[in-house]
Amino acid sequence: MKIGIVRFPGSNCDQDCHRAVDEGVGAEAVYLWHKSHSLEGCRAILLPGGFSYGDHLRAGAIARFSPIMREVIAFARDGGPVLGICNGFQILCEAGLLPGALVRNDSLRFRSYPVRVRVEQADTPFTSEYEEGDVLRMPIAHGEGQYVADRSAIDALESERRVIFRYVDELGQPTEEANPNGSARNIAGICDEGRRVVGLMPHPERVVSNLLGADGLGVFHSLIGSVRATGDGTATQALEAGDGPAARAAEAPATQAAEAAEASAP
């Protein structure tokens, strides 16, 4: 079972994700180059943190047009599990796979420290090993992590149980003080309607060992368990499909824009 980690120019948590998959849970991790058109048969995709394309324009705004993202978008629409961490979350929002956007922290400063997040839903491929209500300690490190969306979108996320992680205090309460960036309703992570695409700002891949804290390990264990469980189901077939057809499945406007971006990418 291969887990693909996309490397954009400027990705800087790619190696940490690799290590979390490889040493953390003993699965095979492969890098997928941003210029590539193939997911190489990977059964799940991780979009790592960093500053893809230098965060030029807006965080994630250019990455979403990179060749590999066409495949990732198609893969996700076919039900393949995709996790975006930090910049990866920003890319998923920019790509329209997740609703809302991540804007400048309300402090207007980069913030980096360990936060507590509560697992709100345990029925995604990335949280199934946790119990709802579990409080995890993970670092954040971002300048643009304030989750925003219009009220109806937020209400929909809540009513559809699509808020997956929430910033909380030591008592597990989503207080204002526990919110590091001003995110709406202390949202730290969400999923798509199909519950297979998850994005979060904190970094589970940085806490997967006894030495540095292991609260993030569950994310990767959940993923492995979930991919195993899907076995040869429909999602898996889509996963194995890889290139060509998936690209065609992508929305036409996105494709055109992607080509335009490719031409002008730095």
Next chain:
Amino acid sequence: MSGSATRAPVIEITPELVADHGLAPDEYEQILEILGREPTFPELGVFSAMWSEHCGYKNSRPHLRTLPTEGPLVVQGPGENAGVIDAGDGWGVAFKIESHNHPSAVEPYQGAATGSGGILRDVFTMGARPIAILDSLHFGSLDSPRSRYLLDGVVRGVGDYGNCVGVPTVGGEAIFDPSYERNPIVNVMCLGILRLEDLMRGKAEGVGNAVMAVGAKTGRDGIHGATFASEELDEGSDSRPQVQVGDPFTEKLLLEASLELIERDLLVGIQDMGAAGLTSSGTEMAARSGSGIDIDVALVPVREPGMTPYEILLSESQERMLLVAKPECESSVAEVLSKWDLEAAVVGRVTDDGFFRVRDGGEVVVEIPVQPLVNECPTYTREGVEDPEVRRLRALDIAEYSGPISDQEAAEALLTLLDSPSLASCRWIYEQYDTTVGTNTVVGPGSDAAVLRLADSGRGIAASLDCNGRYVYLEPRRGAKIAMAEAARNVACSGARPVAITNCLNFGNPLKAGTYYHFAEAVAGLGEGCRALSTPVTGGNVSFYNETPDGAVYPTPVIGMIGLLEHLDRVVPSCFLTPGSTVVLVGETGDELGASEYLAACHGVVGGAPPQIDLEEARRLVDFLVEAAERQLVLSAHDCAEGGLAVALAECSLGGPDGPLAVEAELRTEAPAAAALFGESQSRVVLSCDPVMVEEIVALAAERGLPVAVIGSVGPPNGRFRLAAAGVQIDLELDRIHDVYRSALPRRMEKQAGLTT
């Protein structure tokens, strides 16, 4: 834009032009002798840059030569892009420090960012993957809007650059003193790890091998930055054109591409085009190899048309590297760079005639023998004379301050000290730094030393940055020895054995006798420290002319100490973690308030002699700490430094990840109260341990000939902080001191930004 250097009109070399290039008449004579003719204008520029203080170490070299640079673990000493030590099992640690004081004084954000960029390149050109950055920041008082502006910009600059490249900033220091008001000290240290078989050097070997310029294009920015760094900042100091602009995104690509080139064994040598750009990288690479180099500036990719050979040779545009490819590897090199969307151009060839030859299309515009250019920069040994004012301040009678104080005065003094930005929590700073990217950070900022994972070896690397400029100002030799001892102690508190240093020597104008005296004495002190602690120098940086019309900064030789930790799982934290543990003080507390933060912050006095330092005792204390960690005798160890025992204990109490813990302690001492509580006697460490370990710790300390005393115990959360000494007791609520300690920086800084958090 393709490179086509514009033919410059022939410029006559006049004495004024020579002087404008910072070259003395006798230095110009030497140039005439080397060339056997008058230099061309570009040649004058090349000499000016290479013989600037920044590149040529004119005034420092004779002293630097006295420093020990060899040791069993030193793989690469000074003279390369970075020093390298052998960390065992085939692993090496590359590390170096760099100053970016003048650029940061003018444009704090870009000044600091490009400082980070340069030091990162110095480390990854050795074939090492950078895993940590530390920064030593010295600013003026935060009461001044200018200092707040500078701190804000520098922190953003260091942060954004490292955050983007994906190298965590894991430690350092922030000191505030009026002497740095208009000339801040911004020193950035980087360390990286490598497999020693991949060690790469800045060489230009193999006649005919391609010399390639890679990375960003060359623009008109930062021309003569090296010369700029070698002058005082004057009234206007609107020197923005000499400050470069950093692009961490390109840096990240350059980092990955360089490591890939090195891993695929495609290179002979590689060097950052840092200060003095193409000139210094080209000539230094040739000088190391005893070769020559032949470059055509018309082949250098440039950012704008019309650039002259002079400008291309001296541009300090950022994120550029010069490399020499192995034979037949040019196309593979180009392929790797293209994969990372980077520019690469063959700009010349290695020769064996020993000349740095630069062509502009067909015409030769520079032809200088490399060896004298690089290795025969004139050096000067001057006479240093101690400034009588310094002598007067050192001799100041401070006895009146060490005497009896009331309980309330002592409590207020502690609160004042914890509110002093130099001693207060640096959280406001390091929360703007990504401290954990790369998953190597075992101990991050806020501890005595940062501790990093050494890949999967089970071992660790500890690093600290230290310098108390006030000590060095009042007594340079002793101050430098204290800086060495403190850096070693910080590293040893984590359980690591200190093994080597890099240093950044920040001083004023060396042509002034008082400054020169400070410099010479401080370097002598460093040498003594290095020898006593067996920590050789593997490289560093000298930054002179940190001086404005208001005067020089405190002499600030910053020490970057590296240590190795045998068992990472035995790493010792610096703060109290366990209620019920016993508190032990190792070391002697004397009547030593001289040069202290207490005198400065509570009485507005800078004076008295800095505390005594016995390097042999410092060495024994290091041995004790390393052994105590190895035998797992202690739960925490924290250096007792600025602010004395009271501040050290408060830091132990407040620093824990889950909030403060109460302390109940009493020190029995002959010293008068203020000195006992706030004096900065050296070679002291506050330990906490399981009560059953006390006996073994006392025995181990005795074995090492170190004074040791059980002084109290750690209490529960939400209690009080109580410390008694010499008949005086400080008794404060934990919450109160915690609030003061953590709000000192944000209270001052967010007011400036108009923000509240």
